[in-house]
Amino acid sequence: MAAGTTRAFSALKDRPYADVLVIGGGINGLATFRDLAMQGVDVALVDQSDFVSGASAASSHMIHGGIRYLENGEFRLVHEAVTERNALLRIAPHYVRPLQTTIPIFSTFSGVLSAPLRFLRHGGGKHRERGAALIKIGLVIYDSFSRGGGRVPRHTFRGRKRSLTELPALNPDVKYTATYWDASLHDPERLAIDVLRDGRAAGGDRARAANYTAAVGAQDGRVVLRDTVTGEEVPFAASVVVNASGPWTDLTNSALGDPTRYMGGTKGSHIVLDNPELFAATGGRELFFENADGRIVLIYPLKGRVLVGTTDLEHDMGDPIVCTEAEVDYFIDLIGQVLPRISVDRSQIVYRFSGVRPLPGHGDLAPGFVSRDYRVESAPLEGGDATVLSLVGGKWTTFRASAEHLADRVLDLLARPRHRSTKNVPIGGGNGYPTTERARQQWISRHADGLPHARVATLLDRYGTVAAAVIEAIVDDADDAALTHAPAYSTAELRHLAAGEDVVHLDDLLLRRTSIGFVGEATDAAVREIAEAVAPVLGWDARRVAAEARRGLEQVHAADPTWAEASASSR
Numbered sequence: 001m002a003a004g005t006t007r008a009f010s011a012l013k014d015r016p017y018a019d020v021l022v023i024g025g026g027i028n029g030l031a032t033f034r035d036l037a038m039q040g041v042d043v044a045l046v047d048q049s050d051f052v053s054g055a056s057a058a059s060s061h062m063i064h065g066g067i068r069y070l071e072n073g074e075f076r077l078v079h080e081a082v083t084e085r086n087a088l089l090r091i092a093p094h095y096v097r098p099l100q101t102t103i104p105i106f107s108t109f110s111g112v113l114s115a116p117l118r119f120l121r122h123g124g125g126k127h128r129e130r131g132a133a134l135i136k137i138g139l140v141i142y143d144s145f146s147r148g149g150g151r152v153p154r155h156t157f158r159g160r161k162r163s164l165t166e167l168p169a170l171n172p173d174v175k176y177t178a179t180y181w182d183a184s185l186h187d188p189e190r191l192a193i194d195v196l197r198d199g200r201a202a203g204g205d206r207a208r209a210a211n212y213t214a215a216v217g218a219q220d221g222r223v224v225l226r227d228t229v230t231g232e233e234v235p236f237a238a239s240v241v242v243n244a245s246g247p248w249t250d251l252t253n254s255a256l257g258d259p260t261r262y263m264g265g266t267k268g269s270h271i272v273l274d275n276p277e278l279f280a281a282t283g284g285r286e287l288f289f290e291n292a293d294g295r296i297v298l299i300y301p302l303k304g305r306v307l308v309g310t311t312d313l314e315h316d317m318g319d320p321i322v323c324t325e326a327e328v329d330y331f332i333d334l335i336g337q338v339l340p341r342i343s344v345d346r347s348q349i350v351y352r353f354s355g356v357r358p359l360p361g362h363g364d365l366a367p368g369f370v371s372r373d374y375r376v377e378s379a380p381l382e383g384g385d386a387t388v389l390s391l392v393g394g395k396w397t398t399f400r401a402s403a404e405h406l407a408d409r410v411l412d413l414l415a416r417p418r419h420r421s422t423k424n425v426p427i428g429g430g431n432g433y434p435t436t437e438r439a440r441q442q443w444i445s446r447h448a449d450g451l452p453h454a455r456v457a458t459l460l461d462r463y464g465t466v467a468a469a470v471i472e473a474i475v476d477d478a479d480d481a482a483l484t485h486a487p488a489y490s491t492a493e494l495r496h497l498a499a500g501e502d503v504v505h506l507d508d509l510l511l512r513r514t515s516i517g518f519v520g521e522a523t524d525a526a527v528r529e530i531a532e533a534v535a536p537v538l539g540w541d542a543r544r545v546a547a548e549a550r551r552g553l554e555q556v557h558a559a560d561p562t563w564a565e566a567s568a569s570s571r
């Protein structure tokens with residue numbers, strides 16, 4: 001058993017009460033934890049699995065105003081999302097960066113992107129394609145929401161000739177391209193760990209968080225918590241329980257004795273391709289376009305690979321959350337429509353991932369048109385005086401605002417004041433992050449401590465200013481060496497993450513503390529090598545190393561329904 005779990009669960013067991021218990025360590029739960037800790041509230045958080053392993057690990061990596069939500073008339077949400085996007089560019093510049101986004105348009109008055117501006121439709125709910133004119137109006141509105149934020153440039157429109165000069169691999173039938181700016185979220189999982197670290201730093205012993213700890217029931221007005229590694233249980237008392245369990249919100253309420261029907265999540269999948277030609281064809285931009293069925297698809301260069309997503313399919317939480325072969329066919333077909341000269345096939349897929357959006361229940365409304373806004377529901381906890389606040393909805397983009405909203409509701413219930421807003425508080429490694437080339441070089445020189453500058457630059461890109469602690473750990477570890485099978489990482493770096501970032505299982509490290517799984521470097525050999533490298537700090541013996549290596553591979557391929565069979569036949 002990892003030392004980290006023992007410590008985190010023990011801290012809850014030793015003092016089984018707090019003012020607030022947050023259930024769910026996705027980005028919304030973690031941000032609420034951070035906000036409350038900053039107000040001096042005694043807060044505890046649990047996640048049944050690893051932190052940031054649910055919907056928050058399945059995103060399209062965009063921090064976006066959500067231009068297409070304009071079509072649903074969601075002006076409040078788009079305005080808030082654009083404002084939050086601009087704020088995150090400022091307070092989390094290490095992971096949130098401006099992203100140039102291009103929409104290829106194939107006609108003037110109809111077109112490839114039908115999503116924006118459904119609200120302009122006069123009658124008829126039938127899907128109709130939208131062309132350049134309507135996209136232009138949408139982008140003007142979008143820009144107007146950005147006014148005053150000053151964080152990203154305004155949109156531009158190009159005709160066919162210039163579009164093909166800028167992006168020569170585009171389908172030559174293109175008539176226009178519209179280019180605007182949103183933001184990319186390079187490392188969602190690492191940003192979430194920063195949020196967690198900030199909360200703990202602000203609250204000290206009064207901000208406790210344990211992964212692999214599930215809320216499994218209610219007993220005498222307390223929530224029963226179970227260590228999912230050992231099976232040990234403890235009833236935990238809190239005045240307010242925040243149910244931030246994303247797509248599992250109804251299931252959590254059921255476990256607490258109050259079956260609700262708030263949620264109607266839809267599944268979305270992505271594939272990650274190792275295809276240098278496709279990578280080059282994007283020109284460093286996200287290509288954002290609409291399929292004939294009205295779904296929005298993106299092709300997006302990230303970490304030397306190309307991310308392609310996403311689908312939007314009704315999902316029952318009892319079913320496995322996987323990226324099916326039909327979804328893969330759909331993605332490959334779409335790439336062919338937009339970039340027809342580039343050859344793409346299954347052998348180039350290095351990683352698949354899927355997740356369920358925590359959307360509100362939506363009856364017959366098509367998934368793409370369901371509101372992406374959030375709300376908070378309140379109910380008493382069975383058998384006691386505590387109140388349960390359930391978050392319904394909530395995107396990555398708006399996590400700071402939705403957490404502030406939830407925290408305000410909690411503070412009202414506790415009759416406690418808000419001491420500060422999180423609006424302008426830098427997050428984790430965004431604190432003191434050098435944003436000019438000159439400041440960056442100075443930071444690198446100041447912190448190199450004998451390491452090559454190129455390596456320090458990589459660590460700064462990977463961790464923001466939190467890299468200072470990673471560098472210290474590397475310098476102090478006499479046995480540091482680049483991994484043979486995943487050379488972008490080193491043994492001391494991984495040991496530092498394993499010891500200090502709540503790593504319980506190897507897949508926590510492969511998928512959420514590093515990008516090794518995402519870029520397709522979690523091969524059999526690499527996984528084994530990494531398990532051996534971190535074994536000393538996690539107290540793993542040879543048997544545990546073998547078990548973790550096996551589990552690590554399974555988890556990396558968990559969203560690929562073909563993997564188990566293929567790997568069994570190749571052994």
Ligand SMILES: Cc1cc2nc3c(=O)[nH]c(=O)nc-3n(C[C@H](O)[C@H](O)[C@H](O)COP(=O)(O)OP(=O)(O)OC[C@H]3O[C@@H](n4cnc5c(N)ncnc54)[C@H](O)[C@@H]3O)c2cc1C
Pocket residue numbers: 023024025026027028029030046047048049050051052053054055056057058059060061062063064213214215216244245246247248251252255267268269310354355356357358393394395396397398
């Ligand atoms: C395919 C897809 C693409 C997306 N793309 C984007 C995007 O580009 N930009 C954007 O802004 N948003 C995007 N989103 C939305 C965004 O990712 C989610 O809305 C957001 O991450 C939800 O976070 P959350 O914390 O509410 O839920 P989650 O991240 O799901 O966290 C809930 C946590 O609760 C835990 N849990 C559940 N039950 C229990 C229990 N009983 N006890 C303890 N723990 C429990 C789970 O293990 C989980 O970790 C996307 C979502 C999907 C699925």
